Amino acid sequence: MTDAATTVQEPARAPGRGRGRPRGSYAKSEETRAAILDAALEVFGQGGFRGGALRAVAERVGMSEAGLLHHFKNKSALLIAVLERRDELSYSRVPLDQLDGVAALRRLVALVAYNTTKPGVVDLFCTLSAEATSPDHPAHAYFQNRYEWTRNSLAVAFGKVEAGGGLRPGVSPAIAARGTIAMMDGLQVQWLMDRSSLNMAEELRRYFRQISTLDL
Amino acid sequence: MTDAATTVQEPARAPGRGRGRPRGSYAKSEETRAAILDAALEVFGQGGFRGGALRAVAERVGMSEAGLLHHFKNKSALLIAVLERRDELSYSRVPLDQLDGVAALRRLVALVAYNTTKPGVVDLFCTLSAEATSPDHPAHAYFQNRYEWTRNSLAVAFGKVEAGGGLRPGVSPAIAARGTIAMMDGLQVQWLMDRSSLNMAEELRRYFRQISTLDL
DNA sequence: GTCTATAATCGGATAGAC
DNA sequence: GTCTATCCGATTATAGAC
Numbered sequence: 001m002t003d004a005a006t007t008v009q010e011p012a013r014a015p016g017r018g019r020g021r022p023r024g025s026y027a028k029s030e031e032t033r034a035a036i037l038d039a040a041l042e043v044f045g046q047g048g049f050r051g052g053a054l055r056a057v058a059e060r061v062g063m064s065e066a067g068l069l070h071h072f073k074n075k076s077a078l079l080i081a082v083l084e085r086r087d088e089l090s091y092s093r094v095p096l097d098q099l100d101g102v103a104a105l106r107r108l109v110a111l112v113a114y115n116t117t118k119p120g121v122v123d124l125f126c127t128l129s130a131e132a133t134s135p136d137h138p139a140h141a142y143f144q145n146r147y148e149w150t151r152n153s154l155a156v157a158f159g160k161v162e163a164g165g166g167l168r169p170g171v172s173p174a175i176a177a178r179g180t181i182a183m184m185d186g187l188q189v190q191w192l193m194d195r196s197s198l199n200m201a202e203e204l205r206r207y208f209r210q211i212s213t214l215d216l
Numbered sequence: 217m218t219d220a221a222t223t224v225q226e227p228a229r230a231p232g233r234g235r236g237r238p239r240g241s242y243a244k245s246e247e248t249r250a251a252i253l254d255a256a257l258e259v260f261g262q263g264g265f266r267g268g269a270l271r272a273v274a275e276r277v278g279m280s281e282a283g284l285l286h287h288f289k290n291k292s293a294l295l296i297a298v299l300e301r302r303d304e305l306s307y308s309r310v311p312l313d314q315l316d317g318v319a320a321l322r323r324l325v326a327l328v329a330y331n332t333t334k335p336g337v338v339d340l341f342c343t344l345s346a347e348a349t350s351p352d353h354p355a356h357a358y359f360q361n362r363y364e365w366t367r368n369s370l371a372v373a374f375g376k377v378e379a380g381g382g383l384r385p386g387v388s389p390a391i392a393a394r395g396t397i398a399m400m401d402g403l404q405v406q407w408l409m410d411r412s413s414l415n416m417a418e419e420l421r422r423y424f425r426q427i428s429t430l431d432l
Numbered sequence: 433g434t435c436t437a438t439a440a441t442c443g444g445a446t447a448g449a450c
Numbered sequence: 451g452t453c454t455a456t457c458c459g460a461t462t463a464t465a466g467a468c
Contacts (some may be wrong), residue, residue, distance in 0.1 A: 021237070028358075028451085029451080032451085046350055047266070048264070048266065048346075048347060050264070050266045051266040051347075053442080053443065053444090054443075054444065054445090055442085055444090056410055063451095063452070063453085064443080064452070064453055065418070065443090065445085066266075066303060066445085066446080066447095066452075066454080066455095067451070067452045067453065068452095069444085069445070069446090070451060070452070071451090074444075074445075075443095075444065075445090080465080091375075106361070123349065126349060127345050127346050127347065127349065129405055129409075130264075130342050130343050130345070130346030130396060131264060131305065131343065131346070131347075133339065133342065133405065133408040133409055134262055134263070143409060144410060145407060145412070147409055147410070148410075150411075165389040166387070168426075170422075170426075171426070172426065175419075175422060178403075178406065178413075178414050178419060179399070179419065179422070179423065181380075181402065181406065182399050182401075182402030182405075182406060182419070183396070183398050183399055183402055183404045184397075184402065185397070185401065185402035185405050185466065186397065186398025186399055186400065186401035186402035186403075187352075187394075187398045187402075189345055189346060189349065189398075189401050190363060190397065190398060190401075192349040193348075193359060193360055193363055194351055194363070194364075197363070197394075198394050200441075202393065203387065203391075203394060203398070204385075206393065206395070207385065210315075210384075210387070210426050210427060211426060216407060244433085245433080248433085269460080269461065269462090270461075270462065270463090271460085271461075273460095279433090279434070279435085280434070280435055280436080281461090281462080281463085282434075282435065282436080282437095282463085282464085282465095283433070283434045283435065284434095285462085285463070285464090286433060286434070287433090290462075290463075291461095291462070395451090433468105434467105434468085435465100435466100435467085435468080436465105436466090436467080437464100437465085437466090437467100438451100438463100438464085438465085438466105439462105439463085439464075439465095440453085440461100440462090440464100441460100441461080441462085441463105442459105442461080442462100443458100443459085443460080443461095444457105444458090444459090444460105445456105445457085445458090445459105446454105446455105446456085446457080446458105446466085447455090447456085447457100448453100448455090448463095449452105449453085449454080450451105450452085450453080450454100
């Protein structure tokens with residue numbers, strides 16, 4: 001999963017974050033939080049939630065576990081914060097629900113190409129989306145919402161494509177949306193397993209050509 | 217994942233009694249091993265390798281952890297044994313490299329439909345293939361080989377389809393193979409996240425129709 | 433073959449000083 | 451805001467009795 005979903009999600013608010021103005025000692029604190037989130041991204045990316053230790057995150061940031069937990073109540077809260085932060089960045093790059101149909105697909109391909117240069121992010125969402133499949137996983141609800149939102153937004157985008165006669169016969173917007181997400185998620189697994197086995201962006205573009213008549 | 221190829225499961229045996237195959241003490245031992253593998257399948261399916269505890273497996277079988285480790289050297293060995301056993305069963309159901317092109321695709325769709333009734337198996341391969349993306353995961357090499365084999369076998373099958381003029385223009389056997397695996401893996405994530413969100417077999421059939429002219 | 437006991441870590445989380 | 455100290459629980463794995 002990932003990225004499919006990774007890629008696109010509505011902006012989420014991070015707890016405790018106000019508008020971006022430094023004030024008092026908040027500035028330093030925000031900086032520390034950001035550093036923690038960067039470290040946690042990698043740690044959770046490699047080991048998932050269960051395999052990623054707070055200790056490992058703390059080490060990377062250069063502080064103790066207790067110090068880290070001053071900024072985030074617990075491990076789950078840290079994970080959610082990481083995911084929400086990624087979503088903000090992804091959304092600012094590809095606001096799926098605000099783009100014209102063709103533009104959305106093009107940006108999606110570009111995003112996948114970009115992600116190829118950021119393995120940590122791909123890793124994070126791929127590992128976590130599979131892990132969060134369990135109903136009791138701390139990010140289960142999060143991913144359910146994410147998939148639903150992504151699926152709907154993509155369906156809207158494909159609806160615009162369809163209106164322009166750009167969808168091949170037998171392909172509906174809903175089908176295209178589900179298929180696109182599945183394709184993106186699946187490509188990531190193969191790519192992470194062996195990065196020379198395929199080119200994610202290229203394969204996604206091919207998929208779009210299979211279900212549409214657009215020139216991407 | 218592979219599940220494509222992976223996924224097949226047989227009815228679980230009750231721990232104590234099974235077929236009466238009398239022979240030294242091997243019979244009993246084999247029975248116990250089988251019971252352990254069945255239990256481990258579910259446990260690793262839900263929590264992955266890192267999240268699945270030996271204790272949970274032992275409880276299901278009704279024995280102690282130490283007793284369990286008498287049959288399998290360690291946790292990693294147990295995991296590999298589970299995966300290999302699943303592959304044997306899967307292969308006996310869908311010998312991908314021995315089937316005629318069209319038959320292979322039909323059996324694949326049927327397998328996915330069948331898997332829908334065995335969530336434990338789908339869970340296992342979905343969670344583990346993502347987890348095993350890390351180079352240091354005990355099943356990393358295993359999955360790399362599995363993906364390579366599946367990709368090659370599928371490419372051969374699609375090659376036969378292509379020879380019969382069954383592939384749409386612009387679609388090569390290699391592309392179709394990678395795409396099929398990606399689609400199957402991705403569909404599983406969405407399905408596990410919300411089982412009412414889609415019909416895996418139906419979506420796979422649709423994909424085949426998008427890349428081929430076959431009547432499935 | 434299976435159990436009890438135990439070793440040896442490791443992980444998350446809290447309390448309280450500074 | 452950050453640290454030290456500490457608690458507590460969970461795990462894997464081994465040793466040795468039955």
